[in-house]
Amino acid sequence: MSKLSKITIVSIAIASIVGGTFYLTSASRDNNTAVANENTSQATLVSPWDKETEPNYSGITEMIVYRSPSCGCCGVWVEHAKKHGFKIEDIKTDEMEALKQEHNVPAELASCHTTIIDGYVMEGHIPADDIKRFLAQKPDDLIGLTVPGMPIGTPGMEARDIKQPFQVLAFNDKGETTVYKEYQSY
Amino acid sequence: MVKFNRRQFIALGAAGAALVGSWLRRDISGRTVTSAPVDSASLYQSSNGLLQLDLEASERLVSLGGKQAYFLTYNGQIPAPRLEAKPGDRVRLHFTNNLNQPTNIHYHGLHIPITGNADNVFLKIEPGQKLIYDFQIPVNHPSGTFWYHPHLHGLVAEQLFGGLAGLFVVRGELDETPELKAAQEEFLVLQDFALDNRGRRSDSAHMSLMMGREGNVIMVNGRTNPLLELSDSGLLRLRILNASPSRFYRLALEDHAFYQIATDGNTLNEPIEINELLLTPGQRADVLVKRDKQSGQYRLLNLPYDRGNMGMMSGRGMMGRDNRDRPMVLATINYKSAVSSLALPVSLASISALPEPQIVRYFELNHGMSPAVGMAFLINGESYQGDRLDTQVKLNAIEDWELINTGVMDHPFHVHGNAFQVISRNGQAESLPAWRDTVLVKRGETVRIRISFNDFAGKTVYHCHILDHEDLGMMGNLMIEV
Numbered sequence: 001m002s003k004l005s006k007i008t009i010v011s012i013a014i015a016s017i018v019g020g021t022f023y024l025t026s027a028s029r030d031n032n033t034a035v036a037n038e039n040t041s042q043a044t045l046v047s048p049w050d051k052e053t054e055p056n057y058s059g060i061t062e063m064i065v066y067r068s069p070s071c072g073c074c075g076v077w078v079e080h081a082k083k084h085g086f087k088i089e090d091i092k093t094d095e096m097e098a099l100k101q102e103h104n105v106p107a108e109l110a111s112c113h114t115t116i117i118d119g120y121v122m123e124g125h126i127p128a129d130d131i132k133r134f135l136a137q138k139p140d141d142l143i144g145l146t147v148p149g150m151p152i153g154t155p156g157m158e159a160r161d162i163k164q165p166f167q168v169l170a171f172n173d174k175g176e177t178t179v180y181k182e183y184q185s186y
Numbered sequence: 187m188v189k190f191n192r193r194q195f196i197a198l199g200a201a202g203a204a205l206v207g208s209w210l211r212r213d214i215s216g217r218t219v220t221s222a223p224v225d226s227a228s229l230y231q232s233s234n235g236l237l238q239l240d241l242e243a244s245e246r247l248v249s250l251g252g253k254q255a256y257f258l259t260y261n262g263q264i265p266a267p268r269l270e271a272k273p274g275d276r277v278r279l280h281f282t283n284n285l286n287q288p289t290n291i292h293y294h295g296l297h298i299p300i301t302g303n304a305d306n307v308f309l310k311i312e313p314g315q316k317l318i319y320d321f322q323i324p325v326n327h328p329s330g331t332f333w334y335h336p337h338l339h340g341l342v343a344e345q346l347f348g349g350l351a352g353l354f355v356v357r358g359e360l361d362e363t364p365e366l367k368a369a370q371e372e373f374l375v376l377q378d379f380a381l382d383n384r385g386r387r388s389d390s391a392h393m394s395l396m397m398g399r400e401g402n403v404i405m406v407n408g409r410t411n412p413l414l415e416l417s418d419s420g421l422l423r424l425r426i427l428n429a430s431p432s433r434f435y436r437l438a439l440e441d442h443a444f445y446q447i448a449t450d451g452n453t454l455n456e457p458i459e460i461n462e463l464l465l466t467p468g469q470r471a472d473v474l475v476k477r478d479k480q481s482g483q484y485r486l487l488n489l490p491y492d493r494g495n496m497g498m499m500s501g502r503g504m505m506g507r508d509n510r511d512r513p514m515v516l517a518t519i520n521y522k523s524a525v526s527s528l529a530l531p532v533s534l535a536s537i538s539a540l541p542e543p544q545i546v547r548y549f550e551l552n553h554g555m556s557p558a559v560g561m562a563f564l565i566n567g568e569s570y571q572g573d574r575l576d577t578q579v580k581l582n583a584i585e586d587w588e589l590i591n592t593g594v595m596d597h598p599f600h601v602h603g604n605a606f607q608v609i610s611r612n613g614q615a616e617s618l619p620a621w622r623d624t625v626l627v628k629r630g631e632t633v634r635i636r637i638s639f640n641d642f643a644g645k646t647v648y649h650c651h652i653l654d655h656e657d658l659g660m661m662g663n664l665m666i667e668v
Contacts, residue, residue: 045560070594072555150396152658157396158560159658164395 048186049080049127049155057085057132060118064089067113068096074113077125077156081115084128106175109146120144125154130168130181142170145180153186228263232271236278239269241291243336243350244284251403251410253385258285258348264408265375265429266352269334273327273358279319283311289345291319292337292602293354294468295451295623297327300603300666301644307337307602308572308645324641328605328621329358330451331373331425331470339570339661343431343653347399348387351377351429360453365531369423369474372414374517376465378404378430396553396561397495397595398432398652404488406517413483416521421528422475423447428465431653434596436489437463439519441479445530448472452605452621453535462489466598468624468651476528477521486517494595494629537619540607540636543586547577551627551650551660552593562659563650569659570649576662577648584638591627597655599633600624601664602646606637624651643668 063081067074069092078088093099100110103121111124118135123146134145146169147154153163163186170180230239246262247254260266271277283289290309298304304321311317332354336345353373360366378401380388393399406412416422424444428435437444438461445457450470463471490512553563562569568576579585586609589599605621611633627633649661 045558073561076555149394152395152561159562160559162395162658 045158045160047080047155047158049158050083052084052129054084054129054132054136057129057136059132059135061085062087062089063115063117063122064091065113065115066091066093066096066099068092068094071112073125073150073156075156076158077113080155081128081131084132086117086128086131104143104173104175105146106171109148109169109171109175109177111146111148111150122146124148125150125156126168127155127181127183134170134180139170141172143173145170146177228261228267230267230269232275232277235272235274236276237269237271238278238280239267240280240282241267242282242284243289245286245348248349248408250379250408251405253381255379255381255385255387257379257387258345258350260350260352264349264405265377266334266350268353268355268373270355270357271323273323273329273356274325276322277319280316281311281319282316283313285345286313287341287345288312288338289336289341289350290317290338291334293332293334294600294602295330295332295470295605296354296356297324297604297641298322299642299644300646301642305603305646306644307339307647310338323356327356327358328452329356329360330448330453331355331427331472332451333427333429333470335429339572340657343395343399343657346429346431346653347379347401349377349379351375351427353425353427355425356451360448360534363531363534365421365474365529366423366447368419369421370417371423371425374406374424374426375408376404376406376426376428376430376433376435376516377408378402378433395654395658398654400430400433404433404514404516406486411515412517414517414519416477416519418523419525421530422477422519423472424475425470425472426463426465427470428467430467432467434467434491434493435463435465435516436491437465437516438487438489438513439475440484440487442475442484444473444475446471446473447531447534449620450605450622450624454618454620455535455537456533457530458618464491464626466596466624466626466651467653468598468600469622474530475519476530477523477525478528479524481522481524483518483520485515486519487513488516489513494593537607537621539619540584540638543584543636545579545583546586546588548588548590549599549648549662551589551591551597551599553595553655553658553660559659563655565660565662568662570656570661570663572663574663575645575665578665578667579639581639581641581643581666581668584636587635587637589625589627589633589635591629591631594629595652595655596626596628597660598624598626598651599635599648600651601635601637601648603642603666604637604639606635609634609636639666642666 063086065078065088105123115122121144122131125147126145151164151166152159165184167179168181169177171177241260245256246259248257248264257264288310290311292307293305298321303319334354335351380401381403382388444460444463446460447457550566555561559569591597605623608616643666645665647661648664649656
């Protein structure tokens, strides 16, 4: 942002749903008067992930989420997890790569944020209720779940009506995977 | 493209060549050389001032690189037929959409009307419908390498990734330069596709749309590693198009320099020696190659390029191990006899700097979450909306646009209808006079361009040419008013 210092920034709107660092810098500047429809409605996008599907979960709810300071969608996922009853210690760090190595998340299974809960690693934009189902089963041959990459439509990655099919993969400490749950449409 | 300082490039030359040489000893991923002609695209040329043809978009079974797959094609071909016309010619293109989704055609880089049945990206041609594109290429139009591809917002990346792209060449004065007339001319259309083990085009549903989809197979004129045989005389003139929706190409020819003579179809004042050529999606370059080394085969390499990540991790390794950190062979050039004294053309054009601008505008490029639309790619914090006018300019006005990338990924910025000059990058004056229609704005970079809105009034667009970013909102409506 330091490069912007020479420029007159009339207003910076920071989206309110998540605090902290966030990408949405709406900087309208001199000489580029956006005409007409200010119809960016205030309505919040309805997420298909708000629905509670594991109401009887009684396991551990404390989780640590590691994410890079610049990751906006990670923050939206944190909100998603909170909505589903998780209590979150939100840690911003620039050492994400080392952290993933430490927790045996191979590069091809990596996403943005990494969550640690009940001794398991939860990588990326996993639906919160899948984490609950997994933790209730307490598998001893697996180290965690992942949604590799950042598929659009996953919790925290909602974009209008775009919904990429995606898989939640379970993996072991050798990086071997099985499909834990598949979402074709949601 | 890094700074085009001629002296610097010559200085870099030796180091660059040494680097490419060292890769020879290492494993370079590539396939066996295919000996079919390098350019098999069919050709439509204008005659008596008219370029007339039927063009049909449809999904067809095409045999590419020894594999059969269903591609999205114009006239059943990958790449699409090459169109050639001269300044002043009329173009009448009888288009039929036999795809299962709507489409249209953008004539990328051509300076023609942006309304009506011309370079109008707001046309929506439904499946089964026909439309006659009908326009005239201005008499004073530059001669160069342009191209055509679909441009219906929301479907652009998908349709290009299916294969819909072809060259549109304007023949003119430049081609009459003696050195170029004597040169061997070859067109290279660079496309990448997602093909599975059986050669089927795989569903793009699982691709990284955030990063911009990239395919596992790179093809040059619909072939993997084609062999390009050079004739016994003259320079080689390569006319290269990056027709991939997201992939950047950083090109180098083993042991040879490129002498760049055109940027995005616009002629440079004189050949510029470079050892690497970075082409972002949408960009074109014309380069000359001297056949002055030992006779034999030389590989055209695609060198690794890091265009950023999604703000996930600082280093590499994200998104799996196909994070191309090795050079790949795109094509092989063969010549039987070397020529040591091939003269380059000395003077090609005379580009004059645009006068001072009347207005300066600022465009901030980034992505983010917005409460109303969710994850989106943004210009000045706004995701594209068809009914919103983002920028209004006056016909014949000269403006400076400052393009500020505050994000974590590179964004190549394309303006429809009018070429522009790069004034500075990160405040440093651009030394090379050149006209372009697409400029790379690297992450963290600020690029200032100067543009004159000439001849044609109406509504058009500017956008990121990583086409997934465009489809996900990084586009704005531009109104050029009389």
